[in-house]
Amino acid sequence: MAENKVILDHIDDAGEQAIEAYQAHGGYKGLEKAMKQMTPAQILDEIKISNLRGRGGAGFPAGIKWSFIKRDAPGPKYLICNADEGEPGTFKDRKIMTSKPHIIIEGMIIAAYCMGLDTGYIYIRGEFFEPYQAMDKAIEEAYSKGFLGKNILGTGFNFDLHTYLGAGAYICGDETALMNSLEGKRGYPRLKPPFPAQFGLYGRPTTVHNVETFAAVAPIIANGGKWYSELGTPKSGGTKLFGISGHVERPGVYELSLGTPWKEFFEDIAGGVRGGKKLKAIIPGGSSTPVLLPHELEGMLLDYESIQSKGSMLGTGAVIVFDETTDMVKVAYRAMKFYAHESCGQCTPCREGCDWYYDILGRIYHGEGRIEDLDTLEDLAKYIGPNTICAFGDAFVTPMLAFIRKFRSEFMDYIEKGKYGLQAVLDAEKKSEEINHA
Amino acid sequence: MAFSFNESSMNEFHKWGKKFPENPEGRRSLVIPALWISQWQNGYISKDVVNYVAEITGTEPLHVWGVTTFYTMFKREKTGKFFLQFCTNITCTLMGADQIFVNTCKKLGIKPGETTSDGKFTAVEVECLGACGSSPTLQVNDKYYTHMTESEVEKLIAEFRGAK
Numbered sequence: 001m002a003e004n005k006v007i008l009d010h011i012d013d014a015g016e017q018a019i020e021a022y023q024a025h026g027g028y029k030g031l032e033k034a035m036k037q038m039t040p041a042q043i044l045d046e047i048k049i050s051n052l053r054g055r056g057g058a059g060f061p062a063g064i065k066w067s068f069i070k071r072d073a074p075g076p077k078y079l080i081c082n083a084d085e086g087e088p089g090t091f092k093d094r095k096i097m098t099s100k101p102h103i104i105i106e107g108m109i110i111a112a113y114c115m116g117l118d119t120g121y122i123y124i125r126g127e128f129f130e131p132y133q134a135m136d137k138a139i140e141e142a143y144s145k146g147f148l149g150k151n152i153l154g155t156g157f158n159f160d161l162h163t164y165l166g167a168g169a170y171i172c173g174d175e176t177a178l179m180n181s182l183e184g185k186r187g188y189p190r191l192k193p194p195f196p197a198q199f200g201l202y203g204r205p206t207t208v209h210n211v212e213t214f215a216a217v218a219p220i221i222a223n224g225g226k227w228y229s230e231l232g233t234p235k236s237g238g239t240k241l242f243g244i245s246g247h248v249e250r251p252g253v254y255e256l257s258l259g260t261p262w263k264e265f266f267e268d269i270a271g272g273v274r275g276g277k278k279l280k281a282i283i284p285g286g287s288s289t290p291v292l293l294p295h296e297l298e299g300m301l302l303d304y305e306s307i308q309s310k311g312s313m314l315g316t317g318a319v320i321v322f323d324e325t326t327d328m329v330k331v332a333y334r335a336m337k338f339y340a341h342e343s344c345g346q347c348t349p350c351r352e353g354c355d356w357y358y359d360i361l362g363r364i365y366h367g368e369g370r371i372e373d374l375d376t377l378e379d380l381a382k383y384i385g386p387n388t389i390c391a392f393g394d395a396f397v398t399p400m401l402a403f404i405r406k407f408r409s410e411f412m413d414y415i416e417k418g419k420y421g422l423q424a425v426l427d428a429e430k431k432s433e434e435i436n437h438a
Numbered sequence: 439m440a441f442s443f444n445e446s447s448m449n450e451f452h453k454w455g456k457k458f459p460e461n462p463e464g465r466r467s468l469v470i471p472a473l474w475i476s477q478w479q480n481g482y483i484s485k486d487v488v489n490y491v492a493e494i495t496g497t498e499p500l501h502v503w504g505v506t507t508f509y510t511m512f513k514r515e516k517t518g519k520f521f522l523q524f525c526t527n528i529t530c531t532l533m534g535a536d537q538i539f540v541n542t543c544k545k546l547g548i549k550p551g552e553t554t555s556d557g558k559f560t561a562v563e564v565e566c567l568g569a570c571g572s573s574p575t576l577q578v579n580d581k582y583y584t585h586m587t588e589s590e591v592e593k594l595i596a597e598f599r600g601a602k
């Protein structure tokens with residue numbers, strides 16, 4: 001199995017950012033088909049048939065999400081593209097925005113037309129200044145061609161689309177925090193329900209999708225939901241972008257049919273572990289998904305169900321590769337530093353829990369761990385995840401527990417021998433080995 | 439010294455104004471854009487900026503201050519002309535970013551977060567920049583530099599030093 005380029009088709013061509021190049025490769029044909037030959041109900045059917053699931057991490061079926069919106073309800077209704085891409089390890093949305101921005105815009109217009117939404121925002125993380133400029137330019141082009149604004153393609157349908165620039169807060173990737181941020185507030189997640197479809201931006205019905213989800217919409221409409229669905233597995237329709245990084249021979253963003261065997265992706269496409277080293281572990285879907293060991297990867301397929309059956313998640317499709325030389329205590333500690341920095345502080349269990357986790361992992365890493373520390377972390381976990389407003393609590397507890405359970409002996413080494421002590425022991429072992437070999 | 443937008447900032451602000459509903463809620467949505475525009479003009483968010491942003495967005499200074507402190511990218515003090523933001527998250531550190539960061543700080547003669555005495559460089563550690571496939575990643579002001587090594591960073595710094 002090779003790569004299967006639907007979204008990434010032509011993405012590396014010079015000039016594919018421009019609307020002319022995009023149109024020359026069939027761009028905006030999906031929109032014309034949707035608006036001129038299909039009813040909103042037919043569009044919704046195709047999306048349902050396609051089995052497209054949200055690519056922002058949770059994998060919620062797009063067709064079901066779209067059906068929550070009452071098309072004819074009066075008053076403003078909003079569409080939001082989540083371009084906050086902050087999950088460590090993830091770098092796919094940035095590529096689409098900078099290299100093929102029109103595929104996002106086309107998908108958004110089709111979605112807006114289908115659900116009867118009048119205004120859209122693309123919420124771009126503050127660090128993505130270059131993608132922000134690329135999106136702005138593309139939006140301008142789409143307006144000038146009559147794909148945005150009033151009376152789109154002569155159908156009487158109006159839709160305005162704008163960019164928005166975040167300012168550095170991972171939590172704003174949570175769709176409800178994102179909406180608060182768009183409203184000019186601190187990015188605190190909201191309690192759900194009510195869900196965005198009932199009470200979203202400015203309290204109005206709102207649909208939020210990830211960049212990649214929108215990017216799949218136009219190809220689905222142009223080629224049919226069945227075509228897309230059959231690119232993947234019966235439960236995980238279509239293709240998915242996988243970004244692979246770390247100790248891997250050929251890091252980058254690849255588009256694969258869902259259901260592609262892990263082994264083929266890792267070994268044939270990405271070239272395996274860098275420098276011929278041995279694999280120690282991977283994170284399959286961004287730092288919030290539990291780490292997997294080589295034996296757990298046996299027979300794993302790259303789709304939602306298969307990765308879940310191995311005890312982890314597809315997440316954002318952000319694979320991080322660790323070779324045999326990796327210090328997993330250091331990895332866990334660095335990942336925890338991120339969560340401690342990014343907890344928004346709204347819920348006590350998450351705010352305090354993050355600091356405790358970070359402190360305890362810190363003292364372990366710095367050689368001052370206590371024998372009971374790992375049990376304390378296990379125990380603390382019970383009080384965090386279930387008691388918070390958003391999924392952030394689970395997003396750090398679950399992967400941290402996986403680190404300490406799967407690499408318990410490494411953590412215990414740090415605790416029992418201390419960091420510098422451990423290094424000293426290893427050095428001594430190496431020396432005696434050298435002597436023995438001499 | 440009271441702060442206000444210069445002409446180009448004002449034009450930018452009006453451009454943003456068209457994106458949101460014409461009501462108090464829509465005006466409040468301009469708080470973050472107004473803070474950005476202020477920072478582009480002023481370099482950082484001062485108390486005067488906070489008061490000004492509150493005034494033009496119809497919100498309270500306390501609200502604007504609360505927003506300012508929530509978002510990492512809003513600076514509350516002046517930084518060097520070249521703001522070096524080193525990602526040291528998982529992938530970048532696997533590729534050596536933590537060492538590059540520490541050693542670059544040493545070479546610049548500053549501690550993490552500090553600014554060189556000539557006002558040219560500030561070096562900070564940041565979270566995943568969403569460019570892990572070409573890590574280590576360094577962001578200087580708005581621009582990304584990828585595949586960083588210590589010598590590449592050194593070259594960049596020499597280049598920036600020479601720049602006016």
Ligand SMILES: Cc1cc2nc3c(=O)[nH]c(=O)nc-3n(C[C@H](O)[C@H](O)[C@H](O)COP(=O)(O)O)c2cc1C
Pocket residue numbers: 053054055056057058059060082083084085086087170171172173174175176208209210211213214390391392395
């Ligand atoms: C802490 C947190 C961070 C998140 N970050 C992102 C993000 O950066 N990008 C994204 O698309 N979704 C993110 N999500 C998921 C969104 O809340 C939401 O489910 C998603 O944007 C819906 O789009 P989809 O249906 O296309 O997946 C995050 C969720 C949580 C709880």
Ligand code: FES
Pocket residue numbers: 088089090525526527528529530531565566567568569570573574575
């Ligand atoms: S870890 Fe540095 S860019 Fe993602």
